[in-house]
Amino acid sequence: MDVHLFGIFLFVAIVGLTMYLTYRASKRNKSTTDFYAAGRSLTGWQNGLAIAGDYLSAASFLGIAGLVALNGYDGFMYAVGWLMGYIVVLYIVAEPLRNSGKYTMADVLAYRLKPIPVRTTAAIVTIVISLFYMVAQMVGAGVIIQLLVGIPYEVSVLIIGVLMIIYVLFGGMLATSWVQIIKAVLLMFATITVILFLAFLYDFNPSQLFGAVAETNGVKFLQPGLLYNNPIDLVSLGIALVLGTAGLPHILIRFYTVPSAQEARKSVIWAMVLIGAFYVMITFVGFGAAVHVGPEVIRAADSGGNMAAPLLAQYLGGGAGTVGGEFFMATIAAVSFATIVAVVAGLVITASGAFAHDIYTNVIKRGQADEKKQFRVARNTALVVGAASILIGVLAKGQNVAYLVALAFAVAASANLPVIIFSIYWRRFNTTGAVAGMLVGLISAVTLVMLGPSVMQENAIFPLANPGIISVPLGFVTSVLFTLLSKPDPLDDKYDELSVKANTGLGTET
Amino acid sequence: MEKYTAIARSKEFKKLKRAKLVFIWPIVILFLLYYLTLPLMAGYARPLMSSFVTGHITFGYLYGVFFYLVAWALAYLYVRKARKFDERARAIIDPYTRKKGA
Numbered sequence: 192m193d194v195h196l197f198g199i200f201l202f203v204a205i206v207g208l209t210m211y212l213t214y215r216a217s218k219r220n221k222s223t224t225d226f227y228a229a230g231r232s233l234t235g236w237q238n239g240l241a242i243a244g245d246y247l248s249a250a251s252f253l254g255i256a257g258l259v260a261l262n263g264y265d266g267f268m269y270a271v272g273w274l275m276g277y278i279v280v281l282y283i284v285a286e287p288l289r290n291s292g293k294y295t296m297a298d299v300l301a302y303r304l305k306p307i308p309v310r311t312t313a314a315i316v317t318i319v320i321s322l323f324y325m326v327a328q329m330v331g332a333g334v335i336i337q338l339l340v341g342i343p344y345e346v347s348v349l350i351i352g353v354l355m356i357i358y359v360l361f362g363g364m365l366a367t368s369w370v371q372i373i374k375a376v377l378l379m380f381a382t383i384t385v386i387l388f389l390a391f392l393y394d395f396n397p398s399q400l401f402g403a404v405a406e407t408n409g410v411k412f413l414q415p416g417l418l419y420n421n422p423i424d425l426v427s428l429g430i431a432l433v434l435g436t437a438g439l440p441h442i443l444i445r446f447y448t449v450p451s452a453q454e455a456r457k458s459v460i461w462a463m464v465l466i467g468a469f470y471v472m473i474t475f476v477g478f479g480a481a482v483h484v485g486p487e488v489i490r491a492a493d494s495g496g497n498m499a500a501p502l503l504a505q506y507l508g509g510g511a512g513t514v515g516g517e518f519f520m521a522t523i524a525a526v527s528f529a530t531i532v533a534v535v536a537g538l539v540i541t542a543s544g545a546f547a548h549d550i551y552t553n554v555i556k557r558g559q560a561d562e563k564k565q566f567r568v569a570r571n572t573a574l575v576v577g578a579a580s581i582l583i584g585v586l587a588k589g590q591n592v593a594y595l596v597a598l599a600f601a602v603a604a605s606a607n608l609p610v611i612i613f614s615i616y617w618r619r620f621n622t623t624g625a626v627a628g629m630l631v632g633l634i635s636a637v638t639l640v641m642l643g644p645s646v647m648q649e650n651a652i653f654p655l656a657n658p659g660i661i662s663v664p665l666g667f668v669t670s671v672l673f674t675l676l677s678k679p680d681p682l683d684d685k686y687d688e689l690s691v692k693a694n695t696g697l698g699t700e701t
Numbered sequence: 702m703e704k705y706t707a708i709a710r711s712k713e714f715k716k717l718k719r720a721k722l723v724f725i726w727p728i729v730i731l732f733l734l735y736y737l738t739l740p741l742m743a744g745y746a747r748p749l750m751s752s753f754v755t756g757h758i759t760f761g762y763l764y765g766v767f768f769y770l771v772a773w774a775l776a777y778l779y780v781r782k783a784r785k786f787d788e789r790a791r792a793i794i795d796p797y798t799r800k801k802g803a
Contacts, residue, residue, distance in 0.1 A: 264743075264750075264759070264761055264762070265743070267762065267765060268739060268740070268743055268761075268765055271739060271765050271768050271769070272736070272739075274768075274769060274772055275732075275736050275768060275772055277772070277776075278729065278732055278772055278775055278776070279729060279733075281776060281779055282725050282728065282729050282775075282779060283725060283729060286783075396756075397758065398755065398756030398757045398758050399756075399757075401756070401757035401758055401759075401762075402756065402757040404757075405757055413751070413757065413759050413761075413762070414747065414750065414751035414759065414761065415743035415744070415747055415750050415751070415761055416743075416747060419740075419743070419744075421744075422740050422741055422743065422744020422745060423744075425740035425743070425744065426737055426740045426741060428740075429736060429737055429739070429740050430737070433733055433736055434733075453787065456779075456780065456783060459776070460776055460780060463772065463773065463776050464773070467769045467772065467773060470769070471766065471769055616722070684705070684706055687705055687706050687709035687710075688705040688706075688709075690709060690718070691705045691708045691709050691714065692705070694714070694717065694718055694721065694790060695708070695714075695790040695791075695793055695794045696790065696794075697704075697705070697708070697794040697797060697798070698705075
């Protein structure tokens, strides 16, 4: 069988399956609740898989495998932080958010604070985070697909962009969720297969693999220090990862797709099992690539290390030029493709919700737009957001945008998390504190990155690549100070209502 | 919306809220501080992190993998505890939800 043909077959199969699901979902995509929240029809495990599918981007799959393959222990340590944020999601945010909101993160804030200013600010923060995330995905996608399949950058971005628009426009959140579920299953399946092949080579004994790593790449590979030499920068990144997950708008809106707080809880558990297992396995993939492909070859294929996992798969399948090797490589390429479309589709819905639901419906129209009109605006916004993403993706070609994902986490941790926590848990919190906290969190995180080594290289004014250690406390302190220095909002009974709703689920949106 | 005010002022609800806060916050804060020991140890305790515990497995690797186990254990603990909170919450809103259905 022609190997190239197999790759195309897999690609067509994934597109065909997702299109069929989008067609099915389109029949149930009739209202804003369907469009933003899949009609709240998902079960806990479905949403858990979708969260994993939304969260595990190509940057995780290809990027972290590469980071481990090139830097050993430091890459592994970097991967650990990605699961830990879900403790904050589970303990503090998921259930109250599900119980008290409707479609967007801003719903929770607007419930008890003055809706116009908090919605406007929260929508801006949501759009900025989604934009950073989107640009990183689009540029990464263009490069990765070019490497894996050999089609030009611009064409890759266009194909991914058009697909995500079709999923979102016609199938809304339901289709997006199923694309994410399929992607999560494919990604786990592909990773487990690679791990099993690797495990047979090493008699299921990690110590043997580690020994081979030390033998081929030196014992330094098993020790900290190859990539990170500034522990404070790493602490700063750690703060952003652990606190940022619970402030990422595209993760938060996933909790509106289930019917109750109990299902929201179940979905975090499912997501934690999958995401944790994935990051544990990806370390072995990276170590395997370091041994069997070698850092020089990986770097030669792509300086960022993105080809580590595909090249390892090729080796395990029999090597370059063999049917098995090319078969494995094509599978990884197809899975990466599914991974990218699933993540960007979720981002389009998130940004559309922030504009259409928060700004258009609730700020411009003061909540007076009828359901039909809201639904139309939501879909039109998705079309515009999608088209804009394609354009930005093409324009950002060749830019180093890898730092934008970490920046998105830092903004989420600095601007969103403080106001979400205070809105739910602090009675005295007020609108002034929320708006000031969000703006200071957003501006400080972005400014520090602009002044830092990611953007200014050796001329950096701010020494750390990650702003979290400064911007996160700044977000919290600003929220508290501006609240205490201004008068309380005259909406005290609204806090009671929110608190009862959040803690008991009484009168929650269904 | 008097029912919300009535519930918010009830003794049972206040007790439930307090029980939740006392359970949630110490665990989350300690966990965050605990997580930050990973980058700090990797930066300032390199000999320990680089030492071999068994075969070619380093202390640093085991220290890192242990975080996944702690996270999963905390998730399990939360689910068990949350079920009890669910029961108490249901008892509190029960009179109000029944009225609505009738």
